[in-house]
Amino acid sequence: MTAALMLELRDVGKSFELHHQHGARLDVLRGLDLRLHAGECVVLSGPSGAGKSTLLRVIYANYRASFGAVHVRHAGRWLDLARAMPHEVLDVRRHTLGYVSQFLRVIPRVPALDIVAEPLLQAGMDEREARQRAGNLLHRLNVPERLWLLPPGTFSGGEQQRVNIARGLIVRRPILLLDEPTASLDAANRDVVAQLLAEARADGSAVLGIFHDEDMRDRVATRLFPMQALEAA
Numbered sequence: 183m184t185a186a187l188m189l190e191l192r193d194v195g196k197s198f199e200l201h202h203q204h205g206a207r208l209d210v211l212r213g214l215d216l217r218l219h220a221g222e223c224v225v226l227s228g229p230s231g232a233g234k235s236t237l238l239r240v241i242y243a244n245y246r247a248s249f250g251a252v253h254v255r256h257a258g259r260w261l262d263l264a265r266a267m268p269h270e271v272l273d274v275r276r277h278t279l280g281y282v283s284q285f286l287r288v289i290p291r292v293p294a295l296d297i298v299a300e301p302l303l304q305a306g307m308d309e310r311e312a313r314q315r316a317g318n319l320l321h322r323l324n325v326p327e328r329l330w331l332l333p334p335g336t337f338s339g340g341e342q343q344r345v346n347i348a349r350g351l352i353v354r355r356p357i358l359l360l361d362e363p364t365a366s367l368d369a370a371n372r373d374v375v376a377q378l379l380a381e382a383r384a385d386g387s388a389v390l391g392i393f394h395d396e397d398m399r400d401r402v403a404t405r406l407f408p409m410q411a412l413e414a415a
């Protein structure tokens with residue numbers, strides 16, 4: 183059986199208007215077509231400045247595509263995120279599309295355990311079970327228990343990144359976008375993340391990510407999607 187198509191980009195383009203340069207336009211993405219199926223992990227590759235992070239942000243609708251369509255399979259139908267209403271984008275993010283960036287957005291005074299448990303609470307799980315699961319995942323990611331009840335503002339870069347990964351992976355979303363989630367991790371923790379991603383794929387999640395570390399890329403990618411900066415194209 184062929185795996186379900188989860189995400190389809192058609193002729194996607196993105197330009198930025200540079201207001202501080204008298205409205206000059208910077209074309210970053212042009213004519214991109216990409217299909218992502220359940221269970222695969224596509225890794226965006228290409229030099230710095232090729233537009234890899236921009237593409238993930240366009241898909242997550244942080245940036246609106248300047249051209250083309252970003253179709254996601256959401257709640258049994260197709261929705262074009264390039265044209266979706268804000269409430270539809272929020273609904274897609276809550277149920278279908280997860281995004282793990284390189285950095286944790288630290289919320290003042292909220293302990294790590296609650297930051298990780300929050301997506302489960304939003305999904306309606308009771309507090310005890312949500313915290314239990316958050317603890318299990320933090321434990322797998324080697325975040326020491328003495329840190330769980332502290333806000334992560336003072337954690338090391340790698341500890342913050344692991345809290346971020348735990349928050350991003352604790353709810354199984356059908357599509358997962360990853361922007362360098364392992365950049366500050368040591369080899370042992372990269373192993374854990376590779377294992378968590380394999381589990382997500384085995385459960386049917388479709389993964390699209392950026393991994394600069396070649397070893398990590400080789401381990402997690404089922405396919406590469408090469409990109410290059412437009413001036414060099």
Ligand SMILES: Nc1ncnc2c1ncn2[C@@H]1O[C@H](COP(=O)(O)OP(=O)(O)OP(=O)(O)O)[C@@H](O)[C@H]1O
Pocket residue numbers: 198208210228229230231232233234235236237
């Ligand atoms: N909000 C923005 N406004 C203007 N230019 C932007 C904006 N976001 C990204 N860019 C530009 O788009 C280009 C691509 O950036 P992007 O971060 O997507 O590249 P990348 O391939 O992810 O690079 P790296 O591998 O270094 O992270 C860069 O020239 C960047 O300056």
